[in-house]
Amino acid sequence: MDKPIFIVVMVSLSARLVSHRRAQVLAQGVSGTGKSTLGAALAEALCLPFVDGDDLHPPPNIAKMSRGIPLTDNDRHPWLDSIRKTAVGRIHATVESGPLPDQGHRTGIIVACSALKKAYREILRGRDPCSSGPVDPAELAVSTYFVFLKGNKDPLMERMQQRTGHFMKAQMLESQLATLECPDGEPGIVTVPMGWSTEEQVQYITRNLDVDVM
Numbered sequence: 001m002d003k004p005i006f007i008v009v010m011v012s013l014s015a016r017l018v019s020h021r022r023a024q025v026l027a028q029g030v031s032g033t034g035k036s037t038l039g040a041a042l043a044e045a046l047c048l049p050f051v052d053g054d055d056l057h058p059p060p061n062i063a064k065m066s067r068g069i070p071l072t073d074n075d076r077h078p079w080l081d082s083i084r085k086t087a088v089g090r091i092h093a094t095v096e097s098g099p100l101p102d103q104g105h106r107t108g109i110i111v112a113c114s115a116l117k118k119a120y121r122e123i124l125r126g127r128d129p130c131s132s133g134p135v136d137p138a139e140l141a142v143s144t145y146f147v148f149l150k151g152n153k154d155p156l157m158e159r160m161q162q163r164t165g166h167f168m169k170a171q172m173l174e175s176q177l178a179t180l181e182c183p184d185g186e187p188g189i190v191t192v193p194m195g196w197s198t199e200e201q202v203q204y205i206t207r208n209l210d211v212d213v214m
Helices: 035-046 059-066 073-097 118-124 151-163 170-179 200-210
Strands: 003-008 020-026 050-052 104-113 142-150 191-192
Touching: 020 035, 020 073, 020 118, 035 050, 035 059, 035 104, 035 142, 035 200, 050 191, 059 073, 073 104, 073 118, 073 142, 118 142, 151 170
Parallel strands: 003 020, 003 104, 020 104, 020 142, 050 104, 142 191
Antiparallel strands: none
Protein backbone atom coordinates (compact mmCIF):
# COMPACT_ATOMS: atom_id res chain seq x y z
CA MET A 1 0.00 0.00 0.00
CA ASP A 2 1.26 3.48 -0.84
CA LYS A 3 2.09 5.69 2.11
CA PRO A 4 0.69 9.23 1.75
CA ILE A 5 2.75 11.88 3.51
CA PHE A 6 1.82 15.46 4.45
CA ILE A 7 4.86 17.54 5.35
CA VAL A 8 4.64 20.40 7.87
CA VAL A 9 7.82 22.41 8.25
CA MET A 10 8.83 23.16 11.87
CA VAL A 11 12.30 21.97 12.99
CA SER A 12 13.26 19.04 15.37
CA LEU A 13 11.61 16.14 13.55
CA SER A 14 12.79 12.77 14.83
CA ALA A 15 9.54 10.82 14.90
CA ARG A 16 8.98 8.11 12.28
CA LEU A 17 6.03 8.16 9.94
CA VAL A 18 3.63 5.36 10.75
CA SER A 19 3.17 3.09 7.76
CA HIS A 20 -0.65 2.95 7.83
CA ARG A 21 -1.14 6.70 8.30
CA ARG A 22 -0.85 9.64 5.92
CA ALA A 23 1.20 12.61 7.02
CA GLN A 24 1.63 16.35 6.54
CA VAL A 25 4.85 18.28 7.26
CA LEU A 26 4.83 22.02 7.97
CA ALA A 27 7.67 24.56 7.93
CA GLN A 28 7.07 26.65 11.04
CA GLY A 29 8.49 29.79 12.67
CA VAL A 30 8.07 33.55 12.93
CA SER A 31 8.03 35.81 9.91
CA GLY A 32 11.42 36.24 8.23
CA THR A 33 12.83 32.81 9.08
CA GLY A 34 12.49 31.62 5.47
CA LYS A 35 9.56 29.20 5.79
CA SER A 36 8.33 29.68 2.24
CA THR A 37 11.81 29.36 0.73
CA LEU A 38 12.57 26.20 2.68
CA GLY A 39 9.12 24.72 2.12
CA ALA A 40 9.37 25.17 -1.65
CA ALA A 41 12.90 23.74 -1.73
CA LEU A 42 11.95 20.74 0.40
CA ALA A 43 8.88 20.08 -1.76
CA GLU A 44 11.06 20.15 -4.87
CA ALA A 45 13.62 17.80 -3.30
CA LEU A 46 10.91 15.30 -2.33
CA CYS A 47 8.78 15.76 -5.49
CA LEU A 48 5.79 16.78 -3.36
CA PRO A 49 3.40 19.75 -3.73
CA PHE A 50 3.86 22.90 -1.67
CA VAL A 51 1.26 25.20 -0.12
CA ASP A 52 2.16 28.59 1.40
CA GLY A 53 -0.17 29.23 4.32
CA ASP A 54 0.03 32.99 3.73
CA ASP A 55 -1.95 32.45 0.50
CA LEU A 56 -4.88 31.11 2.56
CA HIS A 57 -5.28 34.15 4.82
CA PRO A 58 -8.75 35.68 4.41
CA PRO A 59 -8.81 39.32 3.18
CA PRO A 60 -9.62 40.78 6.65
CA ASN A 61 -6.46 39.18 8.09
CA ILE A 62 -4.30 40.56 5.30
CA ALA A 63 -5.86 44.01 5.75
CA LYS A 64 -5.07 43.99 9.48
CA MET A 65 -1.46 42.88 9.01
CA SER A 66 -0.95 45.39 6.19
CA ARG A 67 -1.84 48.11 8.71
CA GLY A 68 0.61 46.68 11.24
CA ILE A 69 -2.12 45.24 13.49
CA PRO A 70 -1.28 41.81 14.99
CA LEU A 71 -3.81 39.03 14.48
CA THR A 72 -5.78 37.65 17.41
CA ASP A 73 -6.52 34.01 18.14
CA ASN A 74 -10.00 34.55 16.71
CA ASP A 75 -8.43 35.87 13.49
CA ARG A 76 -6.07 32.92 13.20
CA HIS A 77 -8.46 30.08 14.04
CA PRO A 78 -10.39 29.95 10.72
CA TRP A 79 -7.12 30.46 8.82
CA LEU A 80 -5.44 27.51 10.56
CA ASP A 81 -8.54 25.38 10.02
CA SER A 82 -8.45 26.28 6.32
CA ILE A 83 -4.78 25.23 6.08
CA ARG A 84 -5.53 21.85 7.66
CA LYS A 85 -8.55 21.22 5.44
CA THR A 86 -6.66 22.29 2.32
CA ALA A 87 -3.75 19.97 3.09
CA VAL A 88 -5.95 16.99 3.97
CA GLY A 89 -8.07 17.59 0.88
CA ARG A 90 -5.02 17.69 -1.38
CA ILE A 91 -3.66 14.49 0.15
CA HIS A 92 -6.85 12.54 -0.31
CA ALA A 93 -7.40 13.88 -3.82
CA THR A 94 -3.94 12.59 -4.71
CA VAL A 95 -4.69 9.23 -3.10
CA GLU A 96 -7.84 8.87 -5.17
CA SER A 97 -6.15 9.82 -8.45
CA GLY A 98 -2.87 8.03 -7.71
CA PRO A 99 0.61 9.61 -7.20
CA LEU A 100 2.42 11.31 -10.02
CA PRO A 101 5.11 9.23 -11.79
CA ASP A 102 7.97 11.14 -10.16
CA GLN A 103 6.46 10.71 -6.68
CA GLY A 104 6.97 6.97 -6.59
CA HIS A 105 5.25 5.62 -3.47
CA ARG A 106 4.93 9.06 -1.84
CA THR A 107 1.66 10.96 -1.56
CA GLY A 108 1.86 14.11 0.54
CA ILE A 109 2.29 17.87 0.81
CA ILE A 110 4.67 20.47 2.26
CA VAL A 111 3.14 23.49 3.99
CA ALA A 112 4.63 26.76 5.28
CA CYS A 113 2.82 28.21 8.30
CA SER A 114 3.95 30.25 11.30
CA ALA A 115 2.12 27.97 13.80
CA LEU A 116 3.37 30.13 16.65
CA LYS A 117 1.44 28.61 19.58
CA LYS A 118 0.99 25.03 20.68
CA ALA A 119 -2.77 25.55 20.39
CA TYR A 120 -2.32 26.57 16.75
CA ARG A 121 -0.24 23.47 16.08
CA GLU A 122 -2.95 21.34 17.65
CA ILE A 123 -5.45 22.72 15.13
CA LEU A 124 -3.01 21.89 12.34
CA ARG A 125 -2.72 18.38 13.80
CA GLY A 126 -6.48 18.02 13.48
CA ARG A 127 -7.14 18.43 17.20
CA ASP A 128 -9.28 21.55 17.14
CA PRO A 129 -10.58 22.13 20.69
CA CYS A 130 -13.41 24.30 19.35
CA SER A 131 -14.80 21.70 16.95
CA SER A 132 -17.85 19.65 17.81
CA GLY A 133 -19.49 16.57 16.40
CA PRO A 134 -17.89 13.42 14.96
CA VAL A 135 -14.35 13.59 13.61
CA ASP A 136 -14.00 13.08 9.87
CA PRO A 137 -12.21 9.73 9.26
CA ALA A 138 -10.10 11.50 6.64
CA GLU A 139 -8.71 13.72 9.42
CA LEU A 140 -7.74 10.72 11.53
CA ALA A 141 -5.81 9.25 8.59
CA VAL A 142 -3.38 12.18 8.37
CA SER A 143 -0.40 12.56 10.71
CA THR A 144 1.32 15.92 11.15
CA TYR A 145 5.03 16.74 11.50
CA PHE A 146 6.81 20.08 11.90
CA VAL A 147 10.14 21.61 10.89
CA PHE A 148 10.84 24.53 13.21
CA LEU A 149 12.99 27.33 11.76
CA LYS A 150 14.75 28.98 14.67
CA GLY A 151 16.32 32.43 14.53
CA ASN A 152 17.33 35.43 16.64
CA LYS A 153 15.63 38.83 16.60
CA ASP A 154 18.38 40.97 15.02
CA PRO A 155 18.92 38.93 11.82
CA LEU A 156 15.16 38.43 11.55
CA MET A 157 14.51 42.17 11.74
CA GLU A 158 17.21 42.81 9.14
CA ARG A 159 15.59 40.32 6.76
CA MET A 160 12.13 41.78 7.22
CA GLN A 161 13.29 45.35 6.70
CA GLN A 162 14.85 44.31 3.39
CA ARG A 163 11.73 42.45 2.22
CA THR A 164 9.38 44.32 -0.10
CA GLY A 165 5.85 43.59 -1.29
CA HIS A 166 4.81 41.48 1.72
CA PHE A 167 1.84 42.33 3.93
CA MET A 168 3.69 41.40 7.14
CA LYS A 169 5.37 44.54 8.47
CA ALA A 170 8.77 44.48 10.20
CA GLN A 171 7.38 46.14 13.35
CA MET A 172 5.10 43.13 13.87
CA LEU A 173 8.10 40.86 14.53
CA GLU A 174 8.04 41.84 18.22
CA SER A 175 4.46 40.58 18.47
CA GLN A 176 5.30 37.31 16.74
CA LEU A 177 8.31 36.65 18.96
CA ALA A 178 6.20 37.37 22.05
CA THR A 179 3.52 34.97 20.81
CA LEU A 180 5.91 32.17 19.81
CA GLU A 181 5.78 29.06 21.99
CA CYS A 182 8.85 26.92 21.29
CA PRO A 183 7.79 23.45 20.09
CA ASP A 184 10.63 21.61 21.86
CA GLY A 185 9.28 18.47 23.50
CA GLU A 186 6.26 18.15 21.22
CA PRO A 187 6.01 15.01 19.04
CA GLY A 188 7.11 15.05 15.42
CA ILE A 189 9.38 18.11 15.52
CA VAL A 190 12.71 18.82 13.78
CA THR A 191 14.52 22.11 14.49
CA VAL A 192 16.90 23.83 12.05
CA PRO A 193 18.74 27.18 12.35
CA MET A 194 17.52 29.84 9.94
CA GLY A 195 21.17 30.87 9.39
CA TRP A 196 21.99 27.67 7.51
CA SER A 197 21.81 27.73 3.73
CA THR A 198 18.63 26.33 2.21
CA GLU A 199 20.63 23.42 0.82
CA GLU A 200 22.03 22.60 4.29
CA GLN A 201 18.55 22.81 5.79
CA VAL A 202 17.06 20.48 3.19
CA GLN A 203 19.89 17.96 3.60
CA TYR A 204 19.48 17.96 7.38
CA ILE A 205 15.71 17.56 7.20
CA THR A 206 15.79 14.77 4.64
CA ARG A 207 18.37 12.90 6.73
CA ASN A 208 16.08 13.14 9.76
CA LEU A 209 12.84 12.24 8.02
CA ASP A 210 11.71 8.62 7.74
CA VAL A 211 13.27 6.82 4.76
CA ASP A 212 9.79 6.27 3.29
CA VAL A 213 9.51 10.03 2.69
CA MET A 214 12.66 10.08 0.59
